Amino acid sequence: MYDAVIIGAGPAGLSAAIACAKWNLQVVVIDEFMKPGGRLLGQLHQEPDGTWWNGIKEANILVEQARALGVDIWCGVSVHHIEEVGQGWRVHTNKERIDTPKLLLATGAAETPAPVPGWTLPGVMSIGAAQVMTNVHRVRPGKKGIVIGINVLSAAITRELQLAGGDVVGMVLPPVNPITKDAGNPRKVMQSLLRISHLAPSAFLRMGGKLSRANWMQKLALTFYPKSGVKMWGIPIHLRKAAVQINGEKEVESVTICSVTPDGKRIEGSEQTMDVDFVCIAGGLYPLAELAAVAGCPFHYFPELGGHVPVHNERMKTPLEGLYVAGNITGIESAKVARAQGFVAGLSIAKETIQSADSAIDKHLENALDEVRKIRSNAAIQFHQDIHAGRNKMESIYKEQFS
Amino acid sequence: MNNRRILHHPVLGTMPERNAVHFTFDGKKYKGFEGETIAAALLASGVRTLRVHEEKETPRGIYCNIGHCFECRVTVNGQPGVRSCLTEINDGMVIESGKRQPTPLKRKEIARHV
Numbered sequence: 001m002y003d004a005v006i007i008g009a010g011p012a013g014l015s016a017a018i019a020c021a022k023w024n025l026q027v028v029v030i031d032e033f034m035k036p037g038g039r040l041l042g043q044l045h046q047e048p049d050g051t052w053w054n055g056i057k058e059a060n061i062l063v064e065q066a067r068a069l070g071v072d073i074w075c076g077v078s079v080h081h082i083e084e085v086g087q088g089w090r091v092h093t094n095k096e097r098i099d100t101p102k103l104l105l106a107t108g109a110a111e112t113p114a115p116v117p118g119w120t121l122p123g124v125m126s127i128g129a130a131q132v133m134t135n136v137h138r139v140r141p142g143k144k145g146i147v148i149g150i151n152v153l154s155a156a157i158t159r160e161l162q163l164a165g166g167d168v169v170g171m172v173l174p175p176v177n178p179i180t181k182d183a184g185n186p187r188k189v190m191q192s193l194l195r196i197s198h199l200a201p202s203a204f205l206r207m208g209g210k211l212s213r214a215n216w217m218q219k220l221a222l223t224f225y226p227k228s229g230v231k232m233w234g235i236p237i238h239l240r241k242a243a244v245q246i247n248g249e250k251e252v253e254s255v256t257i258c259s260v261t262p263d264g265k266r267i268e269g270s271e272q273t274m275d276v277d278f279v280c281i282a283g284g285l286y287p288l289a290e291l292a293a294v295a296g297c298p299f300h301y302f303p304e305l306g307g308h309v310p311v312h313n314e315r316m317k318t319p320l321e322g323l324y325v326a327g328n329i330t331g332i333e334s335a336k337v338a339r340a341q342g343f344v345a346g347l348s349i350a351k352e353t354i355q356s357a358d359s360a361i362d363k364h365l366e367n368a369l370d371e372v373r374k375i376r377s378n379a380a381i382q383f384h385q386d387i388h389a390g391r392n393k394m395e396s397i398y399k400e401q402f403s
Numbered sequence: 404m405n406n407r408r409i410l411h412h413p414v415l416g417t418m419p420e421r422n423a424v425h426f427t428f429d430g431k432k433y434k435g436f437e438g439e440t441i442a443a444a445l446l447a448s449g450v451r452t453l454r455v456h457e458e459k460e461t462p463r464g465i466y467c468n469i470g471h472c473f474e475c476r477v478t479v480n481g482q483p484g485v486r487s488c489l490t491e492i493n494d495g496m497v498i499e500s501g502k503r504q505p506t507p508l509k510r511k512e513i514a515r516h517v
Binding site: 032033034035039044052054056076078110111120121122123124125126128129130132133134135137138139140141163164165250251288 | 406407408409410412413414415418438439440443446447451452453456461462463464465466467468469470471474488489490491
């Protein structure tokens with residue numbers, strides 16, 4: 001029997017497994033995909049110091065380390081249900097059932113859909129889908145594409161598509177609808193974009209520091225926003241244009257876009273059609289937490305963390321005995337934060353499994369917690385503003401209601 | 404080799420040599436490579452439509468590519484509902500696209516038989 005079962009072989013799950021194995025726990029990591037690494041696999045971006053973050057390499061380092069420590073990694077296995085039984089958890093997979101005293105959910109995140117008429121046509125995919133096709137499978141999503149949805153994630157991935165020789169005609173906003181909300185509002189999108197201005201080699205965005213302090217300057221910038229867009233890494237970003245409709249009979253043939261006011265209202269008669277054969281929809285990420293819900297874990301809604309998040313404390317424990325969470329299931333942050341959180345979760349699990357009076361593990365746990373805080377503070381990209389506030393709120397909810 | 408595959412990448416480097424696999428999709432022969440998904444092998448072969456909507460018969464392809472949306476489900480060696488974005492392509496695989504299904508309980512269909 002395994003001391004712990006970890007669901008998700010991404011940065012959080014793998015580093016949790018490494019932490020457990022270092023304390024001689026027998027663990028298995030389960031993942032639906034055919035290769036371990038999770039969403040690390042697709043990642044490829046330049047750090048502020050100019051070095052490349054290559055997710056495939058980072059994933060390989062973790063996988064090798066885990067395997068060397070005797071961690072079992074099962075790929076292509078789907079978990080469809082978990083339930084509390086006796087002193088632990090029963091994990092139902094498409095292959096077999098496993099019982100374990102400790103269960104870690106490191107299921108990551110999924111992409112928020114941004115519905116656009118015509119989006120079911122073949123050739124329309126989430127931007128993360130295009131990322132995996134391009135960087136992992138090394139297959140182009142198409143010849144010429146457009147990105148609908150302008151945010152930190154889509155800007156980074158659009159650059160990856162371009163890097164691989166993909167032709168992206170530009171990035172536009174999604175239409176304003178009850179699901180896309182602020183993602184269709186130029187003013188709100190501009191504010192969120194300014195948070196990555198330090199990464200973008202664009203004079204316009206480098207003014208970001210000033211712009212983000214003065215509302216009137218943002219308004220001015222949007223009012224006089226260039227018709228051809230503002231280029232970031234050579235890709236036109238159209239903050240005053242939104243997608244109206246994706247056209248095509250059997251697959252994507254073109255996209256109709258229109259101009260919008262600085263508040264996102266459609267300007268009638270401004271429609272134009274752009275010929276493309278693929279469309280990437282970028283609605284941002286939300287924590288993938290169904291298994292925690294099935295387990296009966298309490299949830300809280302935190303816009304700062306990207307959505308509904310299972311309640312947990314800083315040591316990655318949920319209020320349910322033996323159930324832990326780590327990585328993007330706890331809130332949308334970078335892979336580096338996820339990896340550090342996974343290490344904390346693994347040490348938490350080890351500490352409670354061993355239950356020794358030895359204080360060495362406590363020291364490791366404290367260091368690992370410090371590491372998470374440090375990485376969070378130094379993050380080059382923050383997916384959500386006020387991430388610290390969100391984390392603090394979660395901690396106090398756990399303390400007040402569950403400890 | 405077609406230009407849908409990214410053999411040389413400025414940062415990730417040159418794609419390592421992989422063994423070819425042969426499979427069929429709706430009876431037609433295709434070539435893919437070991438270690439890639441059914442969805443990737445088909446996309447690289449120019450196939451984007453993986454099924455049609457069971458009722459409306461409108462075309463569907465991959466959407467999320469992480470196994471979450473189920474838009475890419477196909478029948479593999481007789482087993483229906485397989486997510487092509489998660490499943491590795493194997494030599495000799497027989498893959499069928501999702502087809503339109505009968506809707507005998509639709510009001511229109513019932514009226515025809517009454």
